[in-house]
Amino acid sequence: MKHLLVTGGAGFIGSNFVHYWLNNHPQDRVVNLDALTYAGNLENLKDVEDDPNYRFVHGSICDGELVGRLFEEEQIDTVVNFAAESHVDRSILGPEEFIRTNVHGTFTLLEAARKHWGGDADGCRFLHVSTDEVYGSLGPDDPAFTESTPFAPNSPYSASKASSDHLVRAWFHTYGLPVLTTNCSNNYGPWQFPEKLIPLVILNALEDKPLPIYGDGLNIRDWLHVEDHCRGIDAVIQGGTPGETYNIGGCNEWANIDIVKLVCSRLDELRPGARPKAELITYVKDRLGHDRRYAIDAGKMQRELGWQPRYTFETGIEQTIHWYLDNEEWWSRIRDGAYRDYYRTQYGGA
Ligand code: NAD
Ligand code: DAU
Secondary structure, X not given: OOXXXXXXXXXXXXXXXXXXXXXXXXXXXXXXXXXXXXOOOXXXXXXXXXXXXXXXXXXXXXXXXXXXXXXXXXXXXXXXXXXXXXXXXXXXXXOHHHHHHHHHHHHHHHHHHHHXXXXXXXXXXXXXXXXXXXXXXXXXXXOOEOOOOOOOOOOHHHHHHXXXXXXXXXHHHHHOOXXXXXXXXXXXXXXXXXOOHHHHHHHHHHOOOOEEEEOOOOOEEEEEEXXXXXXXXXXXXXXXXXXXXXXXXXXXXXXXXXXXXXXXXXXXXXXXXXXXXXXXXXXXXXXXXXXXXXXXXXHHHHHHHXXXXXXXXXXXXXXXXXXXXXXXXXXXXXXXXXXXXXXXXXXXXX
């Protein structure tokens, strides 16, 4: 039986992971530490809140005293660190919180694990969830990122994640902490906050609002269904080698404009309106420092841990569109309130 500390478990990937873990490892204990920033939402976890193996704790990974207490109380042997400021555009508007949570928060967790596990870390694992953005930007013909691609982060967000990855690496080499790092490509799926491209486009299209495309729309991302990411993290916890990093990705590169057109045409079939949704596409000012292309080589995950995605993009995007259509109550609450202020700052207008 494992005792997990999942940080950021009320966010998009974290809440999918909490569901995934309780379903697939029902004997394990899951403690979810989340600061409930704008991105954290306990409604994502309504159906597990009474599970006796699950506990929610409201607090920050930067609070060393609280984190230390949780290690003691819950005898934590496995950390899965999702907690982060995760949105590139917000990091451009205000980078400070990204440094605080992503860098100092990860440091605080590493120190708590080191103190609590001491010289007896047998069977313990500290899994740090990171991103492909630490590797920077690819040209059209460059090979995909591997685990040995040098770091070249370009945004405050990716620089803060790269910093945290370096800390994790150092705590292995210096202190022998049994760490693992995963660097994953763009996720999509249920419970994704509608500041990110796919849910933003689905919801704006349903509400007949402009679909903002940065620059020429030809930036490329490698998309992976969030459940496949969760299975990948599980595989790394169970079989990964401490000190190693693992790239997780979908082998599924799409230009932004093509994804938006795909979502539009599917919504035209499912929710036909007065005019085709693609007419809402609006080219807007490019993101500052916008990385052109990301692509992940997930060969190590496949070779060493037997992992590969189960969703095709077709099945994943279909499930995701239906999820947003079926969960209007969830997203309409988010789209009120503070979200409106962010939307106005980022895109102007209402
Ligand atoms: P998210 O923004 O949806 O969720 C982040 C969660 O962390 C929220 O619940 C928030 O309340 C919580 N949080 C923020 N600051 C905290 C703090 N100081 N203490 C405790 N909790 C705090 O993010 P996400 O998209 O689910 O991403 C999760 C992790 O995965 C991040 O580390 C991100 O860098 C990484 N990642 C994301 C993607 C992606 O496509 N979304 C891809 C690769 C890696
Ligand atoms: O690659 C992994 C990363 O994927 C994660 O580390 C980040 O946490 C996650 O937010 C995501 O970063 P991106 O910046 O790639 O995701 P986002 O959904 O913000 O944007 C995807 C692409 O779409 C990107 O090229 C910018 C573009 N875009 C985005 C928005 C929000 C637009 O053209 N218009 C938009 O309104």
